[in-house]
């Protein structure tokens with residue numbers, strides 16, 4: 211029998227995006243997660259009647275750097291807050307001449323070069339392997355592209371987001387290497403976030419907002435936070451406009467995700483039921499309860 215999903219739109223705001231003032235019926239709520247502390251409380255509200263949940267990725271006031279974010283707690287808390295999909299709004303550096311500061315890229319791939327983060331909800335006691343061959347939900351990508359084009363934003367559909375550990379920006383040799391790999395943009399946060407969203411069966415997409423040309427560019431010797439922040443605040447206002455346009459269409463009741471994001475765990479778990487760790491099973495209730503309860 212096909213189920214009807216009533217969407218709750220999750221938004222993760224990156225650098226420069228710490229609030230969504232346009233939200234109605236606003237309430238910041240602390241969501242407890244067995245995976246630890248999320249970056250902040252989650253702002254609950256509605257946009258054109260559609261339920262929205264907003265999490266500032268680095269916390270309000272930006273206290274937490276990319277390597278110290280508790281990505282598992284953030285995704286788990288968003289799922290506990292009811293989210294069915296997540297749109298990440300992220301500041302990035304550009305690795306291509308044709309993607310200048312101010313440009314929006316609806317990326318469709320990632321290269322994960324992070325190494326100091328917890329990357330999976332599955333551990334000893336419940337082993338799971340999901341596919342992230344296509345880490346971005348094409349349905350969300352379509353909706354974001356349509357809104358961006360309607361609003362006249364400079365936008366490119368598709369591209370690879372290189373995820374580095376940071377917090378330092380790249381060396382010039384690294385920047386040139388990532389360009390030689392064909393990457394479009396570079397940032398520090400969207401992995402493992404996208405992988406964890408897939409494990410949690412949440413549709414995920416990213417609006418990567420270019421703030422700088424990274425250090426490969428002949429006119430752009432080094433990246434600085436000042437420079438990034440200057441572009442970022444302009445981008446953030448445009449991103450809020452994009453959100454206001456895209457949310458009403460995404461809020462309509464729908465069937466299952468045609469790409470299967472919300473069924474990612476159907477064939478992912480390999481640990482025999484009698485070998486599963488009850489404590490880990492309990493932690494996985496929000497993320498994987500759908501399949502664990504069925505087992």
Ligand SMILES: CSC[C@H]1O[C@H](OP(=O)(O)O)[C@H](O)[C@@H]1O
Pocket residue numbers: 223224225226267268276299300301302376396397398399400435438
């Ligand atoms: C302030 S520039 C570097 C910082 O901005 C990006 O974060 P986010 O994706 O949360 O907007 C980048 O990945 C770095 O963490």
Ligand SMILES: Nc1ncnc2[nH]cnc12
Pocket residue numbers: 301302303304379380396397398421422423424425433438
């Ligand atoms: N050049 C850059 N490298 C990594 N993360 C970024 N975020 C914004 N600009 C960036």
